[in-house]
Structures are given as C-alpha cells and as structure tokens.
Amino acid sequence: MFDYTLGKADWLANGLPREGETVAILYAGEVVDADPPTCPLDTPVAAIRQTLDSSRYGFCLVLTADRVVLGRVRRSALDAAHACATAEQVMEPGPSTVRFNTRAEDLVQRLAKRDLKTAVVTTPSGCLVGVFHREDAAARLGRAAT
Numbered sequence: 001m002f003d004y005t006l007g008k009a010d011w012l013a014n015g016l017p018r019e020g021e022t023v024a025i026l027y028a029g030e031v032v033d034a035d036p037p038t039c040p041l042d043t044p045v046a047a048i049r050q051t052l053d054s055s056r057y058g059f060c061l062v063l064t065a066d067r068v069v070l071g072r073v074r075r076s077a078l079d080a081a082h083a084c085a086t087a088e089q090v091m092e093p094g095p096s097t098v099r100f101n102t103r104a105e106d107l108v109q110r111l112a113k114r115d116l117k118t119a120v121v122t123t124p125s126g127c128l129v130g131v132f133h134r135e136d137a138a139a140r141l142g143r144a145a146t
Contacts, residue, residue: 028107029100031137032121032130038063041070041088045081048073061095061120061128062087068126069097097122100129104137 037051037060048060052075062071071091081090097120098107107119111134121129 026104028102028132029129034130036131043087045085046083062091067128
C-alpha cells in the first residue's frame with residue numbers, strides 16, 4: 001500500500017491516475033500539446049526565431065533542465081531584440097499557468113471569455129505538462145471554441 005501524503009488535490013494536479021467520479025471529467029492536462037517550443041535561459045534569440053518560424057506558436061517557453069517553467073519569449077519581443085541576446089534577456093518571467101486537473105470545459109470557457117487561445121499547464125511544482133489550445137479542446141469536447 002502507498003500513502004500519498006500531499007493529498008488528493010495534489011495527486012490530481014500532478015496528473016496521477018484517478019478513479020471514481022472524476023474519470024469521466026476531461027482535464028486540461030489530458031488535452032495539451034506536450035511538445036511546444038521550449039528553450040533554456042542561454043538560448044540565443046536567433047535560435048528562438050528559427051524555432052518559431054516553423055511553429056504554430058507565437059511564443060517559446062523558457063525552462064530549466066528539470067522542465068520548470070521560468071518564462072515565455074513572445075515572437076513580438078524577438079523583433080526588437082539583438083540576435084546575440086538570450087532568452088533570459090527577452091523573456092517575460094513567470095507566465096500564468098494552470099494545473100493538470102483544471103476541467104478542460106471550464107478552461108475553454110475561461111480562455112474564450114478573455115479572448116485567449118492557449119494556457120500553459122504545469123504540475124504544482126512548476127514543471128511543464130504542455131500547452132492547452134482552446135480550439136483543440138473545444139473540438140475534443142464536441143463544442144464550439146466560442
């Protein structure tokens with residue numbers, strides 16, 4: 001037997017297996033793109049530009065070696081940045097994130113209300129799970145992205 005001392009909420013927020021009533025609920029962490037553009041702090045702006053040129057994303061997430069989200073580099077920030085600058089110099093630190101066990105339907109509605117297309121999903125310790133796309137999740141839920 002295994003006792004998870006941090007509790008049920010933490011268990012679910014980390015995307016660990018579940019049973020019972022919650023199995024039927026689609027969580028944000030189950031509908032993410034687990035491989036969005038990422039880079040370490042010391043990545044040159046030129047390399048980030050190249051990565052984003054062939055990407056559906058308008059940003060690159062800045063991660064530690066352990067995949068903790070440190071910041072986000074927006075494509076728009078790259079326009080004015082010197083090619084020798086690094087991700088650390090142009091990133092927005094500490095982007096907003098949501099947990100794995102956020103209900104996908106609720107997140108679709110919240111993003112639509114704020115006219116946002118994506119949300120970064122992390123574990124409680126800040127490790128990247130992936131990027132939630134409002135349209136992808138709405139399609140999976142069988143409804144309009146509103």
